[in-house]
Amino acid sequence: MASPKELKYSEEHEWVKEEGDKVRIGITTFAQSELGDIVFVELPEVGDELEVNEPFGSVESVKTVSELYAPVSGKVVEVNEELDDSPEFVNESPYEKAWMVVVEPSNRDELDNLMSAEEYDKLTDEV
């Protein structure tokens, strides 16, 4: 399945959407389908500092718990609290309703290390 063109992607299957000086982060369709039904999402708090490639939360599915890796460094300015009650959004709407955090990147160069939709689709096709 083709990933949305306007987003960027990490090797750890997070998507990143640039919104002015902030970025919105979630996990991809591929990630949620590999994990299966999501039953719990653990996210950081507003104000927390993320460090690129370090875990910032976790998603739990019926079969496993998987860490979320920060695609960029920066400060968390918004957290999707709806996922507390509705973790199923991650399966139903990974790119829209199931955004996880909004971050103010501290180093915008890190965005250049992310993949395009085309590159990401190539990566997941190989799996």
Add this chain to the structure above:
Amino acid sequence: MKREEQRLIFELSRPGRSGGSLPENDVPEINVNELFSSDYIRKDEPELPEVSELQLIRHYTALSNRNFGVDSGFYPLGSCTMKYNPKVNEGIARMAGFAHIHPYQPESQVQGALQMMYELQDSLAAITGMNTVTLQSAAGAQGEWTGLMIIRAFHEANGDHQRTKVIVPDSAHGTNPASASVAGFDPVTVKTDERGLVDLEHLREVTGPDTAALMLTNPNTLGLFEEDIVEMAEIIHDAGGKLYYDGANSNAIMGKTSPGDMGFDVVHLNLHKTFTGPHGGGGPGSGPVGVKEELVPYLPKPLLVKDGEDYTWNYDRPEAIGRIKPFYGNFGINVRAYAYIRTMGPTGLHQVSENAVLNANYLMKRLEPYYDIPYQQYCKHEFVLSAKRQKKLGVRALDIAKRLLDYGYHPPTIYFPLNVEECMMIEPTETESKETLDEFADAMIAIAKEAEEEPDQVLEAPHETVISRLDETQAARKPILRYEKAKEEQ
């Protein structure tokens, strides 16, 4: 099984029905309100089920018949070593001299029990190649923690306070990084290479002056023998770290090699796995810890020692990490392990490991044409297969596991280890016959064919069990944790 037998005992209840009749009260009745303040007296009658004795017996007999254990069928739950536990162990554990003693009895009255413990310690030390063993830790996870606390005490005694990291392979049991963390260390992951073994180059990269220990199971969680273990031990020892052996998989190597021979400094064993303590139902487990000479001073106290002809507890151990469990470990489980080791003897234990490895390889070879085997080499006591091929047809490891229930088997471990896609981890153990292995292989092969020809058979399984496919997602998202009476009955 009949639907009636699934009812809760509360649903069988009818007002006024009773299982017994008590004689008339022949002592004066006292009003409870005179004895206690009204704060402590319940306002409503407790809602207890009212059933006849026969209903009660049928209810619980039906429930007990639904248990599944090694005594009822094949149970190839990978990583758990679900071998048969000889019944002679039970008889010995129930002997009065073991079952009816009390930990507060004077040592002079329980010399036989102490002798048993001492000999068990010695046997386990011989099997693992360690110098001294303590039986105190209650189970594997506590054994891990104890071993790590010993390593920590050792480093601290040397002033090595910068050793804060414990290296753990990405295929490790989840308890390893968890124990490291609880013992105050930071777990660091080392990668698995394409052989399914620890990536030596990566191990060199993550090892340094901050390395406290490497925790390893060998054979590893993929059922493969870490053939570079001697080199790995060198890397860690040269950096000043210690090697910790997780004994979860020791069923594969008894009498062939030992953690001591491989260069390990600390070992824990799961007596409820390799040494036939009962599994499940709360066990309990038993997780003895053995160490090399250099670490003996840090073993928990008291330590059982032999003084002349007498067995005695040594509390004079100033460097010990302390006491980690009341009394002296899960004694009854230790009796069973002792009985097992003595009845098997060295030749028998050697044979156990050979047969465990033979059974696993036989099963792997039989399944190879039908399922993907991610690591193509001889396995040890267990192996992993991947349901990647079946996933392309829409059938996942979970579905295959559910379908196995219809064939009368306890499914293998699934989705573990985490580094294999659609993983199924199969450990037949040495106690199964070739006929059982063949029947199980036939079932797995039949399921692989069903996945191709009639996938719904697999996707909608189980069909034959009392309860069919559970909604695991809903159970996790919106769990119902408490029984509530259906509306119409209220």
